[in-house]
Amino acid sequence: MxxxxxxxxxxxxxxxxxxxxxxxxxxxxxxxxxxxxxxxxxxxxxxxxxxxxxxxxxxxxxxxxxxxxxxxxxxxxxxxxxxxxxxxxxxxxxxxxxxxxxxNSLVVAYNPETEGGRRVADAGSDGWYRPLSNGEVTLGRTDPDLDPLGYRTLFMLELATSHYGTDTPLREVATQRSRTYPETRLVSQFETGSIDAAVTYRNMAVERGYNYLELPPEIDLSDPRYADRYATADYELPSGKTVKGTVIxxxxxxxxxxxxxxxxxxxxxxxxxxxxxxxxxxxxxxxxxxxxxxxxxx
The missing domain is CATH 3.40.190.10 (Periplasmic binding protein-like II)
Incomplete structure (x- = not known):
C-alpha cells in the first residue's frame, strides 16, 4: 500500500x-x-x-x-x-x-581536455568501452565497499560485457585499470586532469556541467523493463551482504x-x-x- x-x-x-x-x-x-x-x-x-x-x-x-x-x-x-x-x-x-x-542513471563522463577523454568521446555511446579495454583511458570510479555508485559501476560493466559482446570482461578490465575515489571527489578529478573518464550518476555530470555519454537502458540501471537483466549482476559487501543490480x-x-x-x-x-x-x-x-x-x- x-x-x-x-x-x-x-x-x-x-x-x-x-x-x-x-x-x-x-x-x-x-x-x-x-x-x-x-x-x-x-x-x-x-x-x-x-x-x-x-x-x-x-x-x-x-x-x-x-x-x-x-x-x-x-x-x-x-x-x-x-x-x-x-x-x-x-x-x-x-x-x-x-x-x-x-x-538516476549511470553515464560515462569524460574530460575533453585529455587525449584519453577525447578517445572516449570519439568512440561514442556504442564504443566507449574500446579505448578502456585497450588501456588508452584512465577511468575513475568509486569504492564499491563504500557506496552504491561503486558497485553499480561494476554491475554496469558486467552487463556491458554481454550487451556489447566484448572478448574481455569489462568488469575485470576496469578493476585493473581504474582509479578509485570517494563519491564526493570523483568528478572533480577532471579539473586536475587525473582521469580521462568516469562512470558516474547522470545528475553528477549534469550539475557540474561535464561532458558525458548516455548509456543504453539495458545497462544504465534506470529502466524497470530491464530489471531482470540488472539482477544478474551482484557484489558482496565486506559485511557479507550481497547486493544485486536493481533500478536506481x-x-x-x-x-x-x-x-x-x-x-x-x-x-x-x-x-x-x-x-x-x-x-x-x-x-x-x-x-x-x-x-x-x-x-x-x-
Missing part, C-alpha cells in the same frame, strides 16, 4: 520522539535539521534544498554504504537519512518506514518528529529542486513503504 505524502508528514508532526542531529539530548528544542546523505545528493541538498527551506540545515555527505554504517553503528544520529540504494534500508539499516523519492532508486527516512524536520522532509522528498539537479522523479514518486505513519494529515 502506498501512503500519501501528507499522511506521512502529518504523522511525523505528532511530536518529538528521538533526539535528532548528530547528538543532542532528548527533549532539547533546536531549529536546525541534520541530514546525512549520499554523496551524489550533496550538491542538490547544499544548493537546492538549503535555499528552498527556512530551517537551518546541517548536511553531511558520504557514500551511501558508509552513511548506512555510520547510523547503524550509532556513530551518527541525524534527523534525516537519505541513501542512493533502497536496499541499504533493509540492511544494515532497518527503519520502520522510508520513502523512495528520485531515480533513492530513499529517505526521518528519525525525528519535530515540526522543523517535517518541513524539511516534505521539501526534500517532493520539491522541484531534484529535477533541476539532474535527478528523475517518476510520477509515482514519492512512494512510501506499507508501514509509513498515517495517523493524520496536516
Amino acid at each position: 502506498e501512503h500519501s505524502r501528507r499522511q506521512v508528514l502529518g504523522a511525523m508532526g505528532a511530536g518529538t520522539i528521538l533526539a535528532g542531529g548528530f547528538a543532542v539530548s532528548s527533549g532539547r528544542q533546536r531549529d536546525d535539521v541534520t541530514i546525512l546523505a549520499a554523496g551524489s545528493l550533496n550538491d542538490a541538498l547544499e544548493n537546492g534544498l538549503r535555499s528552498d527551506v527556512d530551517v537551518p540545515l546541517r548536511i553531511e555527505a558520504h557514500g551511501s554504504a558508509r552513511v548506512a554504517r555510520l547510523v547503524a553503528d550509532k556513530q551518527k544520529n541525524p534527523d534525516i537519512v537519505s541513501v542512493a540504494d533502497v536496499a541499504l534500508f533493509d540492511s544494515p539499516l532497518s527503519p520502520k518506514w522510508f520513502c523512495e523519492f528520485a531515480t 532508486s533513492y530513499a529517505t527516512t526521518a528519525r525525528d518528529r519535530r515540526q522543523s524536520v517535517v518541513e524539511v522532509f516534505e521539501t526534500h522528498a517532493t520539491d522541484d529542486y531534484l529535477t533541476d539537479f539532474g535527478f528523475a522523479v517518476p510520477d509515482k514518486y514519492p512512494q512510501y513503504t506499507d508501514n509509513a505513519p498515517d495517523v493524520f494529515t496536516i
